[in-house]
Amino acid sequence: MHKDLTVGIAGVVISLLYSVQAMQLPKASIGNPWAPVLFPMGLGLVMLFVSVLLILKDLRRRKEGAATEAFGASKLGLAMIAGTIVLGIVYALIFEPVGFIPATLIFMGGLLLMAGGWSGWRGTLVVGFGFTFIVWYVFEKVLRIMLP
Amino acid sequence: MGEIFTNLALGFTVVLDPLNFALLLVGSVLGTVFGMLPGIGPATGIALLLPLTFAMKPETALIMMCAIYYGAMYGGSRGSILLNVPGDGAAVAATFDGYPMAQNGRAEAALAISAIASFIGGLIATVIFVFLALPVARFALRFGPPEYFMLMIFALSATASLTQKSLLKGFFALVMGLMVTTVGMDLMAGVRRFTFGVQELQSGIDFIVVIVGVYGIGEVFTNYEKIAAKAAKPVQEKFGKIWITMEEWKQSIGPILRQTPVGFFVGVLPGSGGTIGSMMGYNNEKQISKHPEKFGTGTIEGLAAPEAANNAASVGALIPMMTLGVPGSGTTAVMLGALLILGLDPGPMLFEHHPHVAWGIIASMFMGNIACAVINIPLAGLLVRVLSVKPKYLYPLIVGLAFVGVYTINYSVVDFFLLLVFGVVGYLMKKLKIPIAPFILAVVVGGGMEQSFRQALMVSQGDMTIFFRSTICNVLFGLSVLSVSWPFISEWRKKRKARQAGGTSGR
Numbered sequence: 166m167h168k169d170l171t172v173g174i175a176g177v178v179i180s181l182l183y184s185v186q187a188m189q190l191p192k193a194s195i196g197n198p199w200a201p202v203l204f205p206m207g208l209g210l211v212m213l214f215v216s217v218l219l220i221l222k223d224l225r226r227r228k229e230g231a232a233t234e235a236f237g238a239s240k241l242g243l244a245m246i247a248g249t250i251v252l253g254i255v256y257a258l259i260f261e262p263v264g265f266i267p268a269t270l271i272f273m274g275g276l277l278l279m280a281g282g283w284s285g286w287r288g289t290l291v292v293g294f295g296f297t298f299i300v301w302y303v304f305e306k307v308l309r310i311m312l313p
Numbered sequence: 314m315g316e317i318f319t320n321l322a323l324g325f326t327v328v329l330d331p332l333n334f335a336l337l338l339v340g341s342v343l344g345t346v347f348g349m350l351p352g353i354g355p356a357t358g359i360a361l362l363l364p365l366t367f368a369m370k371p372e373t374a375l376i377m378m379c380a381i382y383y384g385a386m387y388g389g390s391r392g393s394i395l396l397n398v399p400g401d402g403a404a405v406a407a408t409f410d411g412y413p414m415a416q417n418g419r420a421e422a423a424l425a426i427s428a429i430a431s432f433i434g435g436l437i438a439t440v441i442f443v444f445l446a447l448p449v450a451r452f453a454l455r456f457g458p459p460e461y462f463m464l465m466i467f468a469l470s471a472t473a474s475l476t477q478k479s480l481l482k483g484f485f486a487l488v489m490g491l492m493v494t495t496v497g498m499d500l501m502a503g504v505r506r507f508t509f510g511v512q513e514l515q516s517g518i519d520f521i522v523v524i525v526g527v528y529g530i531g532e533v534f535t536n537y538e539k540i541a542a543k544a545a546k547p548v549q550e551k552f553g554k555i556w557i558t559m560e561e562w563k564q565s566i567g568p569i570l571r572q573t574p575v576g577f578f579v580g581v582l583p584g585s586g587g588t589i590g591s592m593m594g595y596n597n598e599k600q601i602s603k604h605p606e607k608f609g610t611g612t613i614e615g616l617a618a619p620e621a622a623n624n625a626a627s628v629g630a631l632i633p634m635m636t637l638g639v640p641g642s643g644t645t646a647v648m649l650g651a652l653l654i655l656g657l658d659p660g661p662m663l664f665e666h667h668p669h670v671a672w673g674i675i676a677s678m679f680m681g682n683i684a685c686a687v688i689n690i691p692l693a694g695l696l697v698r699v700l701s702v703k704p705k706y707l708y709p710l711i712v713g714l715a716f717v718g719v720y721t722i723n724y725s726v727v728d729f730f731l732l733l734v735f736g737v738v739g740y741l742m743k744k745l746k747i748p749i750a751p752f753i754l755a756v757v758v759g760g761g762m763e764q765s766f767r768q769a770l771m772v773s774q775g776d777m778t779i780f781f782r783s784t785i786c787n788v789l790f791g792l793s794v795l796s797v798s799w800p801f802i803s804e805w806r807k808k809r810k811a812r813q814a815g816g817t818s819g820r
Contacts, residue, residue, distance in 0.1 A: 168745045169482075176485055183492060186507060193502030197775060201504040204763045205495045212488045219481050238744065242538030246740065249534070249712060250733050256716060257729035273713050280540060281705035292706050300717050308368040310721050 169223040176216025184209030248279045265312040269297045317443060320668060324676030327669050333376050336369075337677055340377040341684040344384020346699050350707065351392055351536075354401025355385030355627075356644040356753070357528035361711065363521060363651055364718035371655040372670045376677040378651055379631075380684065382644060386587065386627045387431050387685045390620060391697055394423045395548055403587025403623045406595040410608065410615030417611045421555045424697075426565055426613055427620045428689035429557070432682055434573045434621030438628035439678040441577055446664070446675065450636040453661040458768035459779050463789040465762040468583040468639045471796040473751040475582075475589065480800050482747045490755025493518055494763070501767055513727040520650050520756045522719050526732045527749060528643075529715040531739020533708045540704045548701045552694040557613075565617035568598045576622030580629025583641030587626045594622025628678060635671065636661060639758060643750040646757040653757075 187205035192198035256272040273293040281289055304310045328334060347358030359381050366374035389400030394411035407427060414423040456464065473483030496507045497517025508514040557565070572594035579590040598618040599608045608615045630645045638660030640646040652659045657667060664671045688696070719728045742749055773779035780786055 169479075172482060172485060172745050172747060179489070179492075190506055191504050193499075193504055195502065196771065200767055200770075201499045201502045201506060203770075204766060205492070205506065208488050208491050208495070211484070212492070215481055215484045215488065219485065222481065239538045241540075242534075245537040245540075246534045246737075249530075249537075250737075253712075253716070253729060253733045257726040260720070260726050260729070269713070269717070272716070273709060276709035276712055277706070280537075280709050281703075285705070288703075288706065292710065296710060296713055300713070303365075304717070304721065308365065310364075310368060311724075312717075312720075 169219050169226075173216045173219035173223060176212055176219065180209050180212035180216060183212070245279060249276065252276060252279075261313050266297060266301060269300070270294070273297060317447065320447075320672045321443065321676060323669060324672030324674075327372055327673030328376060328676045328680050333373050333673070333677075334680070336373055336377040337380045337680055338684055340380025341384040341681060341688055342696075344381035344386075345388035345391075345685065345688055345696060346384075347381070348385030348388025348400045348404075349391045349696070349699050350702070351396075351398045351400060351700075353529075353532060353711070354389065354403075354644070355382050356401075356524070356642075356647050357532060358385045359644065359647045359651070360521065360524040361529055361714050361718060363525075363647070363654075364721040366651065367654070367721060371652075371657055371667070372673040374651065374655055375648075375670060375674050376681075378648055379674055379677050380681045382627065382648065383435060383624070383678070383681045383685050384688070386435075386624050387428060387689045388696075390427045390431075390623075391424070391689075391693070392700055394427060394616075395420060395697060396700060401587075403591050403626070405588065406591040406619035406623070407616060409595060409619075410610070410612055413609065413611030414613070414616060415549065419611065420549055421553050422557050422561055422613065423616055424552075424693045425555045425557045425690055426561065426617050428686055428693070430565065430569045430617040430620035431624040431689075432686040433569050434576060435624040435628055435682040435685075436679070437570075437573045438577045438580075438625035439675070439682065441574075442628055442632060442678065443675060445632060446636055446671075449632060450661040450664045453637050455785065456637075456661075458765040458772065460783060460785045460789070462762060462765040462769055463780060463786045463793070464637060464639055465758050465765070467789045467793040467796065468633070468641060469751065469755060469758070469762075470793045471583040472641065472754050473748075474796050474800055479746070479748075480797070482745075483751050486742065486747050486749065486752040487755045490752040491759045491762070493523060493756050494520075494759025501764065511727070513723075513725055516723075517760070518731060519722050519728065520753075521654070521722055522728050522731045523735050523756045524647055524650065524753055525715045525719055526735025527739035527742070527753065529711055530732060530736025531743060531749075533711050534736055534740035535743050536704065536708060540708070548697060550694075550698060550701070555690055555693050561613050564613050568594075568614045568618035569621040571601075572597060572618040572622040573625045576625030577629040579622070580626030581632050581641075583633060583639070587623045587630070587642075590626030590629075591619035591623035594618040624682075631674075631678075635659065635663060635674065638663075638761075640754060643753045646750075646754045650757050 184206065187202055187209055190202050193200050252272055252275045256268055260268045270293060273296055277289040277293055301312065304312055328337065343362060344358060347353050348355060359378055362381055366377055386403065389404035390407035390411060393399040393404045393407035394415050397408050397412040399405045399408055411423050411427060469487050473487045474480050496514055498515045499506055505515060575597060576590040576594055579593060595615060595618055598614055599605050602608065602614065630642050634640045634645040634649050640649045649659055657663060657670060715732060716729060719732050722728060739749065769779050
């Protein structure tokens with residue numbers, strides 16, 4: 166699918182969802198009751214307008230027979246993105262219960278293994294531990310920002 | 314005149330405070346390193362390093378951040394010259410002649426002239442800045458809510474239409490960014506908007522989370538594919554003396570002096586910044602050169618011109634950010650965000666209420682440029698080793714830094730989830746070729762923009778004509794219309810030129 170068409174369709178969906186939500190927003194009890202809604206409503210309309218134009222532009226280009234661009238993403242890249250998201254969610258869940266140092270060691274270890282595999286395990290260990298302790302030292306001791 | 318020098322003297326006493334000066338040096342080195350890393354331009358660098366400054370005094374934090382900014386501008390071209398991989402958009406023009414120079418065995422001269430041109434460009438631009446800042450800030454004191462709203466409309470529409478070729482996608486990004494800012498408690502009426510019942514969203518989505526997510530995590534996501542795709546190119550690590558000959562100096566000084574003002578004024582305009590500034594600098598020199606055919610084969614003028622223009626543009630871009638409180642690029646948007654976090658009110662009042670901060674930053678531009686030149690000439694050989702950091706370590710480190718940094722904003726892991734969401738958003742935007750700068754700009758100024766809009770309407774009791782009552786408003790509106798129609802005008806002119814050329818050759 167062509168990129169502009171994808172963006173346009175996504176935009177129509179976003180603008181409709183957003184505008185419906187905006188209409189249902191609670192009204193202000195002081196001043197103009199519609200004041201909190203006006204700006205979002207305007208945004209929804211502009212988004213809808215821009216998205217429709219994008220779709221029309223793409224359809225016209227298609228008629229003229231222009232080549233379509235593929236989305237193009239490698240499987241490995243997507244797998245690594247998914248991996249990072251999973252690790253990030255795990256990190257978010259364990260960050261406060263187990264504390265900064267163990268959680269970060271797990272998180273960084275996971276990311277480094279995913280990016281480099283087991284072959285460079287020495288580098289992985291050095292970078293993982295190095296990052297965790299340097300960050301901990303800088304934040305906790307130098308900047309006095311408390312980490313869990 | 315005397316006023317300017319008194320203020321500058323105040324600024325220098327701020328910068329020369331030992332702690333501030335030390336952090337200026339640290340910032341310059343960190344900026345150079347971050348600027349060099351492929352894909353991590355100044356905006357990402359500043360965003361990732363922002364949490365370091367939370368515990369600092371405002372002037373110290375901003376001096377360090379500005380140093381990171383100049384450092385990144387200097388560092389961005391190292392990769393262009395040695396690897397043909399620019400650190401960011403503004404360093405693209407440096408690949409045209411910088412990389413061929415390095416290929417021809419003149420890497421030392423290329424590294425030296427890029428730093429020298431950056432230094433001279435940055436320094437001259439700073440002098441212009443000093444004389445322009447106060448008048449612009451004083452003028453901006455006349456702005457009320459309707460003027461501010463129109464100014465932001467202009468800044469946003471110019472960014473949307475100038476940053477990339479696709480005007481529509483620019484506006485798409487812009488509106489999306491503004492939508493993000495409508496999440497959270499509406500401070501003027503106390504209404505909760507788009508929070509979907511999530512307690513933590515009441516205070517809104519912090520723009521730092523958005524910036525770090527879109528630039529930092531999004532960048533890593535985009536680059537993941539490259540880890541396996543191609544083996545890293547070897548980087549030249551042994552250098553002779555990094556300096557230039559008298560002959561090369563004579564060839565370069567003209568282009569540097571000519572393209573510095575060009576870069577500066579392009580930088581002041583919202584939306585254009587370093588990328589367009591450096592491209593214009595390169596093209597101008599090519600056009601007036603007696604031997605344009607040499608451009609692209611490794612001629613030193615072709616590197617000196619964009620490098621001077623690029624750094625002058627980066628200084629120029631600070632003018633609207635500091636004096637009007639409206640950023641004109643992704644990077645200055647991040648810096649404006651930093652100002653807001655530090656509790657300062659950017660814009661004309663900054664000069665009135667916090668002169669030591671405003672002039673401290675200005676004085677730091679002089680010192681920062683000197684520091685960066687010193688770092689980038691004698692130490693260049695050492696620093697370019699950063700370019701050979703393996704991606705398999707680099708990307709996990711960036712992700713780690715992003716997560717830790719984001720946590721320190723609100724001390725809440727909810728931001729981790731938002732970070733991932735915006736990482737994916739940034740990735741998709743790049744894949745779908747939606748420009749990122751208008752999105753970031755909108756996220757940073759959106760809140761203030763809606764406030765100006767509503768304040769103006771409150772004053773006029775809902776009458777929309779308030780936005781067209783003053784001359785300033787009308788001029789800004791005219792400029793917005795012009796910026797939006799600019800792509801069409803330039804398209805039309807190109808077509809006409811092509812037709813004329815076709816007409817004459819056909820005869």
